[in-house]
Amino acid sequence: MRPASPLSNRAEQLLKTLVERYIEDGQPVGSRMLARQAGLDLSPATVRNVMSDLEELGLVRAPHTSAGRIPTERGYRVFVDSLLKVKPLHASEVRRLQDEFCAAHDPQQIIECASGLLSEVSRLTGIVMAPRRDDFAAFRQIDFVRLSRDRLLVILVTQDGQVQNRVLQAPSRPGGAGGEFDFTSAELQRASNYFNETFSGVSLADVKLRLLGEMEREHDDLQRIMSLAMRAAGAALEPDEPEDHLLVSGESNLMDLPDLGDMRKLRRLFEAFNTKRDLLDLLDRSMRAGGVKIFIGQESGYQALEDCSVITAPYSVDGNIVGTLGVIGPTRMAYERLIPVVDLTARLLSNALTALERGDRLEDPRR
Amino acid sequence: MRPASPLSNRAEQLLKTLVERYIEDGQPVGSRMLARQAGLDLSPATVRNVMSDLEELGLVRAPHTSAGRIPTERGYRVFVDSLLKVKPLHASEVRRLQDEFCAAHDPQQIIECASGLLSEVSRLTGIVMAPRRDDFAAFRQIDFVRLSRDRLLVILVTQDGQVQNRVLQAPSRPGGAGGEFDFTSAELQRASNYFNETFSGVSLADVKLRLLGEMEREHDDLQRIMSLAMRAAGAALEPDEPEDHLLVSGESNLMDLPDLGDMRKLRRLFEAFNTKRDLLDLLDRSMRAGGVKIFIGQESGYQALEDCSVITAPYSVDGNIVGTLGVIGPTRMAYERLIPVVDLTARLLSNALTALERGDRLEDPRR
DNA sequence: GCTTGGCACTCTGGCGCCGGGAGTGCTAAA
């Protein structure tokens, strides 16, 4: 795992050129071509010697005798870590992306837009892990709507404009009659008023704590309606399904790539897109890390991602990292172009979300 | 387009066997095999003569000289229309499906469940068009939540438990200050109370009409808050995005099928799954028709569905058709098995939704 | 000692050929 040190400048230059050429056209690169392209004025024979060394180091391999060489995963890793120069994007492209973000107004839309842009610009698959509901967000309003004898709808809105519906299902009693949620809407109204007045502006985490406290303490002397309302509010405060937080777009872009021509691999990949669990896991891991992260081939640790690479970057609201986005494509992807794309998209998304959040907060009389 | 009449019994029997065999193992069927399988005690030579006729009628074709025959789309059509005997499902299978439906409690869940079951049981792709919000549904409750200076959240709940959030965006004014939605939550509360009392139990269609009427009539002397609330309510009553009403599951099942091995076709298909428009169109068309409907190959009229067939069936709540579901797969699919599967799933879904609706309605004091 | 030209070797991929197998269409007889 000390790949850079034993490499001479020349070897580095050759490896770099090799990876670039291979990324470009997907064909094993031979010594003659490499000698010409590397700009080092070397003969093919010399190049061959160097390639032999690189092969011994596990950075390149030959698909068969007398094909040229292609990078191994470790080769890509060295390339990405120490050889590649990311080219900043054209100003025009930056502008274009920026404009797209401006078109969206609410957070959900903005995030969807980011995912779409990622896949469109990369011509690969874009993924975004949307922010989990933030327990430090401030409570704004809660509403209760009785749907039927045993179903109660709870709507929770936070100061930053997140809305969450949850249907509370009464534990089924075969006996049936006189279900649990037989309150009038006026009663429910009063309950929600109580919450709205008591907790407005309090962080959800604190709401949760105080609810727990009250439910412990006053146990018996609470009215039945309030006890229910508290339980319902508690349910609404539970974290939501993580699966709803992954956006994937442009899956079908992957079907054009010769590198992923194998149906079995492709199918595994698409199943991973549907299952979402592994991808969320990966994005979650890279959220903690901060900054652009790159997983090459097996490095991610998921079978479904074999022969694939993932470039991720976290994004933030108001300086706090809240989610991760990225692109998925074949190991042979245009890292030089895509790293800045992912990076920029994360920045733009952060800006857009932060601007929205600030705008909303200005509105909030409590801060 | 009068395919059945000129066919002799023998020809029909042979066509039937041919299609069955071909569906079974995907290989062109030769005269020898057909003579043996059809149970007609004919020689291969006789069979060849019949095949020649069928070919002339455009019901079968030979991929090349001296391969056996395979059905054409018209051949499948005849098979489906007049030859195939649908086998009712095993009681055990019916029971299994039924149990799955019982596990779900709210309409959304039930519909997702149906989609999942379709793809699982068919090992193809399941699609469900969820009910559009029903304008004859009864109004239950509306809520307004101010999210920021220029964003207002409207939550609409109907008696049957459908919830709809919509964010109303104020027309952007560059001037900025004193945005449009500067009301206190008490004011908004009052507005929503007004609606809830006035319209409870009224059908959405009527609410819409009465709102329009009032907005026309009282124009000037309305308080600003009420005028806004009416506009907001009106917005919430607008029909929602049709794209949100299509569920697709088991897409990746299609990647295993040799019939759809071609990447180009597969890609087009997956793009159709993402776009949703064409599929919704198709489902919508077949909703009107009522009963199980089958589109074979080009019949559907969409490029993306070439070499694919679609089996659909509408489902209903309380006797009214509200949506359609179905499966998509290669033209060579097991019609005999899948037609009853789709039919049954539609019935079970109808039952489950109707039961839920009835349960809710019993609860509703107004009926 | 590194670099280089030369050379033999190897592997792939396309092409043409061949033979077996499967199935057809036609014809003539039952």
Added chain:
DNA sequence: TTTAGCACTCCCGGCGCCAGAGTGCCAAGC
């Protein structure tokens, strides 16, 4: 009308061949 026979066609897999590309190694040169 059905059937057996037969010649014909086409696909497909295997085989050998060849050109092309690239390698590894060796010996000569800077």
